[in-house]
Amino acid sequence: MTSRKTVVDKDSVDAQNAKYPDETRYAVEDEPELRATVELESQAKVDTNHPDARPEGMTLEGEETHLARTMEKKRTRQRLDDRQQSSRERRSREVASRGSHERRQAFQERAASVAPSQGSTDPRELCSRAELAKINEQAARLVEECDGWSRAAIARRLAARVVDGADISRAVLDVVEGCQREPGTVVPIAAVPEVDRATVSLDGEIVQLWATDHPAIAQSGLIADETDTIKFTVWEKSRKRPVTEGDQVVLRGAQKSWYQGRCSVAVTGSTLVTVQE
Missing domain, CATH: 1.10.8 (Helicase, Ruva Protein; domain 3)
Structure with a gap:
């Protein structure tokens, strides 16, 4: 059996190192320097500057910063004086009230020059x-x-x-x-499409009720007064008392809606339905 042991002469290695001195720069140190990672440094800053952090375990600089922040919070929470109403607040209210009165007078003078009333x-x-x-x-x-x-x-x-x-x-x-x-004013049914509001109030007679099988609709039909007739819908979620044909009702806060160019009203949970005797 043939042996393949290689014998290296120590003197030859030293001679090689002396011949190529630049390559010795990349030698690994026996005790490398340990440094914190970016994540550890970021977490240390968060822990040190956190408002609820305690002085224990902090550096001297961190402890001084924490104490200064605590003293600043305590100082800003205290009033400048111990009276029920601060003099500064009273003076601010007086200045604001006087300025509001002067602006109101100036506006009334300008308005009177345009509209005498x-x-x-x-x-x-x-x-x-x-x-x-x-x-x-x-x-x-x-x-x-x-x-x-x-x-x-x-x-x-x-x-x-x-x-x-x-x-x-x-x-x-x-x-x-x-x-x-004006909101809350009962308007004629003929004027409902022209009212520039999302909700209207109207008074009329239930002239017709339609059968509906939609689970979200409790009732639907027509309500009329001396000016016009309009469709109304009572949603199931509104939980309103059912009406019958011939009832004279007042709908306050009914929701306006449009479908194929025709205006209608819907009774929602915020609509007040009053049946007149």
Whole structure:
């Protein structure tokens, strides 16, 4: 059997190292330097700067930072004085109130230059006796048409339009349209499509009910008044009391919807349904 042992002469190795001195630079150190990874350094910063961190185990710099942050929190939570109302807060309220009053006066002066009725608390004071007689006559007639509005409120609106230069006929039309646009005002069914709101209030008679097999719809049919007829839908989730044909009902806060160019209303959970006796 042949042996393949290789005998290396130590002197020959030293001679090779002396011949190629540059290659000895890549020798591995016996005790390499240990350094923290990027993840460990990042986690150390988070632990040191965390608001809930405790001084124990921190460096001197971290402990001083923690104590300074704690003292700053305690200082900012204390009031400048121990009184119930700080003088600074009182002065701020006074300045804000005075500025608001001055801006309101400036706005009223500019508004009065454009619309004379805005310069008086009650525009009826600027009307003549003849104009007041017509205004009161129309206000008494519009009380029934403008649901929820008193005669005095309607008269003030009419007087404002007359003072601004409109005749009594135009003032009546503007006031009726304005009252109908106000939330909660019962409007004629014919005016429901023209109301610029997502919800409307209307009063009418249930003239027809339709059978429905859709699980989400409790009732559907037609409601009518002296002006027009409109479709209504009662959703099952609204949990409203069923109505019958011939009932005179008031729907407050009914949701408007459109389908194929036709307007309809829906009774939701926020709709108030009142059946009149």
